[in-house]
Amino acid sequence: MAEPLLSVTEVVHAYGGVQAVNGCTFEVPEGVICGLIGPNGAGKTTLVDVVAGALHLQRGTVRYAGADVGGWSPDRLARAGLIRTFQLSREFRQLTVLENLLVAATGRIDESLAGALFRRRQIAVAERALVKEARGLLEIFGLDPLRNDLAVTLSGGQKRLLELARAVMAHPRLLLLDEPMAGINPALMGLLEAHIRRLNSQGITFLMVEHNLGVVDRMCEPVVVMAEGKALAVGSMADHRASDAVVTAYLGRGRPA
Amino acid sequence: MPHDLNYYLATLAVYFLVYCVLTLGLNITFGMAGIFDFSYITFMAIGAYFAGVAVLPPSNQPGLQWILGLNLGFPLDLLIGAAAAGVMGLLIGLLAIRRIRSDYLAMVLVAVWTIAWSVTSNMIGLFNGQQGLIGVPQPFETQLGVNPNDYVFVFIPIAAVVLAILFTVAYCIERSPFGRALRATREDQDVAAAFGKRTVRLRLTAMTIGCLYAGVAGALTIEFLSAMSPNAWAIVETVIIFSALIVGGRGNVFGAVLGALLVRIVIIEGTGLLPTLPDHPELIGATRNILIGLLVIAVLYFRPQGVIPERRRRYFEARKPAADTSQEVAKGG
Ligand SMILES: Nc1ncnc2c1ncn2[C@@H]1O[C@H](COP(=O)(O)OP(=O)(O)O)[C@@H](O)[C@H]1O
Ligand SMILES: [Mg+2]
Numbered sequence: 001m002a003e004p005l006l007s008v009t010e011v012v013h014a015y016g017g018v019q020a021v022n023g024c025t026f027e028v029p030e031g032v033i034c035g036l037i038g039p040n041g042a043g044k045t046t047l048v049d050v051v052a053g054a055l056h057l058q059r060g061t062v063r064y065a066g067a068d069v070g071g072w073s074p075d076r077l078a079r080a081g082l083i084r085t086f087q088l089s090r091e092f093r094q095l096t097v098l099e100n101l102l103v104a105a106t107g108r109i110d111e112s113l114a115g116a117l118f119r120r121r122q123i124a125v126a127e128r129a130l131v132k133e134a135r136g137l138l139e140i141f142g143l144d145p146l147r148n149d150l151a152v153t154l155s156g157g158q159k160r161l162l163e164l165a166r167a168v169m170a171h172p173r174l175l176l177l178d179e180p181m182a183g184i185n186p187a188l189m190g191l192l193e194a195h196i197r198r199l200n201s202q203g204i205t206f207l208m209v210e211h212n213l214g215v216v217d218r219m220c221e222p223v224v225v226m227a228e229g230k231a232l233a234v235g236s237m238a239d240h241r242a243s244d245a246v247v248t249a250y251l252g253r254g255r256p257a
Numbered sequence: 258m259p260h261d262l263n264y265y266l267a268t269l270a271v272y273f274l275v276y277c278v279l280t281l282g283l284n285i286t287f288g289m290a291g292i293f294d295f296s297y298i299t300f301m302a303i304g305a306y307f308a309g310v311a312v313l314p315p316s317n318q319p320g321l322q323w324i325l326g327l328n329l330g331f332p333l334d335l336l337i338g339a340a341a342a343g344v345m346g347l348l349i350g351l352l353a354i355r356r357i358r359s360d361y362l363a364m365v366l367v368a369v370w371t372i373a374w375s376v377t378s379n380m381i382g383l384f385n386g387q388q389g390l391i392g393v394p395q396p397f398e399t400q401l402g403v404n405p406n407d408y409v410f411v412f413i414p415i416a417a418v419v420l421a422i423l424f425t426v427a428y429c430i431e432r433s434p435f436g437r438a439l440r441a442t443r444e445d446q447d448v449a450a451a452f453g454k455r456t457v458r459l460r461l462t463a464m465t466i467g468c469l470y471a472g473v474a475g476a477l478t479i480e481f482l483s484a485m486s487p488n489a490w491a492i493v494e495t496v497i498i499f500s501a502l503i504v505g506g507r508g509n510v511f512g513a514v515l516g517a518l519l520v521r522i523v524i525i526e527g528t529g530l531l532p533t534l535p536d537h538p539e540l541i542g543a544t545r546n547i548l549i550g551l552l553v554i555a556v557l558y559f560r561p562q563g564v565i566p567e568r569r570r571r572y573f574e575a576r577k578p579a580a581d582t583s584q585e586v587a588k589g590g
Contacts, residue, residue, distance in 0.1 A: 052451065054447065054450075054451070073450070074447070074450040074451050075450040075451075075452075075453050075454055075455055075456070078450070078451055078452055078453035079453040083451070083452070084451055086448070086451075090445055090447075090448045092440070092441050092444040092445060092448065092449075093444055093445075094440070094443075094444055094508075094567065095437070095440060095441060095444060096569050096570070096571075098570075098572060099437060099440075099570070102434075102437060103437055103438065103441040103449070103452060103454075104452045106452055106453030106454060107453060109434045110434065111433075111434045111435050111437075111438045111454075112435060113430070113435050113462055113466075115433065115434070115435065116429050116430050116433030116434070116435040116436065117426060117429050117430075120429065120433070123433065123434060127434070131572060135572070147572060148569060148571045148572065150569070166452075170452055170453070
């Protein structure tokens with residue numbers, strides 16, 4: 001059997017004395033939309049940060065695309081196709097919507113100083129292709145009319161769409177989404193859901209942290225349940241609903257998501 | 258026109274051209290890459306001193322002491338000054354930018370200025386201490402044999418050519434994917450890294466380019482004025498260059514030029530024309546600083562991005578339906 005695209009083994013991350021991730025183990029096969037659920041404070045965001053290289057891997061192993069990527073920097077992981085979004089939208093505020101997407105195309109245009117001075121013609125050609133691709137994406141996400149606006153002027157929902165469009169512009173192989181549906185209205189939720197499904201059908205693997213269990217139920221398979229820094233169970237949502245341990249982890253604390 | 262007025266205006270033109278080099282350099286470091294380089298004027302001084310000791314002969318008398326003394330001419334002195342500033346900027350960047358996040362970096366860079374200023378003032382053997390370098394021969398001074406009062410007309414084209422080159426470089430950077438990556442790094446280093454940018458390398462490059470510009474400005478300054486001393490690079494000079502850039506428009510080469518005009522020429526030279534009160538000679542400097550401060554506040558209030566804000570490239574051309582591109586979207590996956 002082929003090696004999973006991502007495997008996380010006994011990963012540990014503590015903030016000072018707080019064991020946020022405490023021996024977490026699971027795998028994400030290529031081609032799936034894998035859900036990652038769990039109560040607040042379970043360590044989901046911390047785990048995403050560790051996998052994406054934004055936080056130091058203190059113990060354990062992270063393998064991605066056949067390589068041990070523990071200790072890789074976020075930019076190196078990104079260039080290898082591992083892209084993440086942030087729990088709170090973090091657009092490049094003083095760049096236009098279109099520029100936000102163009103920035104994501106690292107490696108597909110010459111970004112060197114020498115290029116800026118001496119290879120302007122080749123860059124112009126590459127830039128035209130990128131702009132075409134970016135505008136195609138913006139159109140799909142309904143943002144093309146806003147392409148020339150500074151990202152800081154977008155509404156909360158539009159920023160969510162921009163986050164996803166920008167991540168797609170990076171040509172990810174694995175896309176980590178941290179609560180993409182948080183704080184958006186139901187109509188937009190349906191739209192994002194459709195986008196994620198379509199991108200998945202085009203070959204992007206997803207690991208998606210999500211609190212809305214309805215969304216997870218519809219979209220994700222497998223689903224990893226995290227609690228107190230560990231992966232408690234991995235399976236389908238139907239399995240989890242039948243499992244006492246999972247129900248206790250969620251409901252026992254009186255905090256259904 | 259009377260010769261005096263011509264001479265005065267020509268001198269202003271040189272000051273303006275040199276100041277444009279300063280604001281254009283800071284525009285890359287601060288305007289585009291968002292690095293609060295509060296040591297900026299230090300690199301102007303390094304450029305000036307090294308260009309000076311490149312031109313001067315070796316020193317051999319007490320009271321006139323400096324390192325090197327290479328007896329070289331223009332433009333080698335300018336290249337040496339710029340290179341010295343660039344190398345120093347790169348070294349300080351390697352120490353500071355790699356390890357320290359933006360807020361502390363600004364303070365560390367103030368400390369860099371403090372150290373550089375004290376060392377230069379007190380180590381006489383370096384660049385002649387508090388008195389500084391004096392009597393540095395001007396470019397082509399002896400070859401052309403012009404009257405000292407007309408020399409400014411020789412220097413204008415020199416400064417103009419240098420500025421034209423540096424303006425073009427800054428213009429190309431501003432409109433390039435490299436410049437866009439710098440701006441993304443300025444907006445959010447973590448996100449830029451999450452999209453594959455080597456943010457430390459980008460910031461180091463921006464810092465080094467800015468220092469090279471400052472070094473060129475310093476070399477031009479000592480070539481024109483024949484002198485450079487610690488008085489000329491007090492920390493307030495860095496603040497004034499920042500002010501000029503913020504007023505003109507950070508992130509925009511034309512904003513940098515406009516800021517140089519408004520602050521260096523209109524305010525600084527304008528206040529210089531005020532009558533001096535015999536008992537209060539310091540009033541002119543105070544007026545100058547107050548006016549600069551008021552201008553910065555007014556601009557930040559009414560036009561926070563500066564008079565000429567960062568350029569937003571707009572795309573207008575109509576597009577056909579995106580049927581084909583939607584297929585390309587995930588190909589990399
Ligand atoms: N920067 C931080 N410093 C200290 N503790 C943190 C930090 N971020 C998160 N934590 C703690 O780590 C635990 C896991 O947090 P997090 O990964 O954000 O969980 P989740 O995303 O599942 O809600 C929580 O107890 C939280 O309080
Ligand atoms: Mg979280």
